[in-house]
Amino acid sequence: MxxxxxxxxxxxxxxxxxxxxxxxxxxxxxxxxxxxxxxxxxxxxxxxxxxxxxxxxxxxxxxxxxxxxxxxxxxxxxxxxxxxxxxxxxxxxxxxxxxxxxxxxxxxxxxxxxxxxQMIDVQEISRDGEAYVINTGSPHYIKFMHNLVDLDVFKAGYEIRNNEIYKTEGINVNFIEKEGDSGYFLRTFERGVEDETFACGTGATAAAMTIALHENLNGQITIPIRVLGGQLYISFLKDGTSFTEVYLKGPAxxxxxxxx
The missing domain is CATH 3.10.310.10 (Diaminopimelate Epimerase; Chain A, domain 1)
Structure with missing residues (x-):
């Protein structure tokens, strides 16, 4: 039995x-x-x-x-x-x-x-064209988009995750768009699941770091990020390209x- x-x-x-x-x-x-x-x-x-x-x-x-x-x-x-x-x-x-x-x-x-x-500190940021590549405990590819609600995330994410650069190790693919004055909307294709998920915590953390880099923000920062399944908040202390005191807040x- x-x-x-x-x-x-x-x-x-x-x-x-x-x-x-x-x-x-x-x-x-x-x-x-x-x-x-x-x-x-x-x-x-x-x-x-x-x-x-x-x-x-x-x-x-x-x-x-x-x-x-x-x-x-x-x-x-x-x-x-x-x-x-x-x-x-x-x-x-x-x-x-x-x-x-x-x-x-x-x-x-x-x-x-x-x-x-609390998430890991991040010091290393790389670029792939316009996209940012950041490891927040898992590797993430992050790209700014327009009309994110209409994007076929499975198709777009699948193509990037399986391209020549990433297909062996795999990567999580994130698309972000600004919402209102301070908020952002995030959608993620996750490796291992091999599909879009309703939320990705390490992805939201990487997206928040990308936003801070892109907008040249420094100091103690909190960035609200909406995902398909709800609302997350990422906070950290940013100094140049160094991120410490990184926290991911949300429901469980x-x-x-x-x-x-």
């Missing part, structure tokens, strides 16, 4: 994840096919990715992240916020936490339904739990 897996489902601005408490190491994380099946929206639970919460010395927990294709992923900002909410609901933490992820340690503050997650919401 197949083992039953207890899971919880969370979403952060529409970026949805399967969360599994793996402190007893019962989940077969090497089974790509199983992770794919669980993330499948027709034959499984359905999610953009799957995360395991595991024990780690000197930290509250460790975040192990897998894309919906079953492979281990790079850092996921919205996933990071969701696993913090999961850890709170498991009573492992209360109003703050320090945890370990694939790109190093992260601090987060919890305030009602909003989670403010429990959806349901079950056995599969």
């Amino acid at each position: 197949e083992a039953k897996i207890k899971f919880s489902k969370y979403q952060g601005a529409g970026n949805d994840f399967i969360l599994i408490d793996n402190r007893k190491l019962h989940f077969d994380s090497k089974n790509e096919g199983l992770i794919q099946k669980l993330c499948d929206r027709r034959f499984g639970i359905g999610a953009d990715g799957l995360m395991l919460l595991q024990e780690k010395e000197n930290f509250d927990f460790e975040m192990i992240y897998y894309n919906s294709d079953g492979r281990a992923g790079t850092m996921c900002g919205n996933g990071g916020r969701c696993i913090v909410a999961f850890a709170r609901d498991l009573k492992l933490i209360s109003d703050k936490t320090d945890f370990l992820a694939v790109d190093g340690s992260h601090h987060a503050n919890l305030e009602n339904n909003l989670i403010d997650l 919401t429990f959806v349901f739990e079950g056995m599969i």
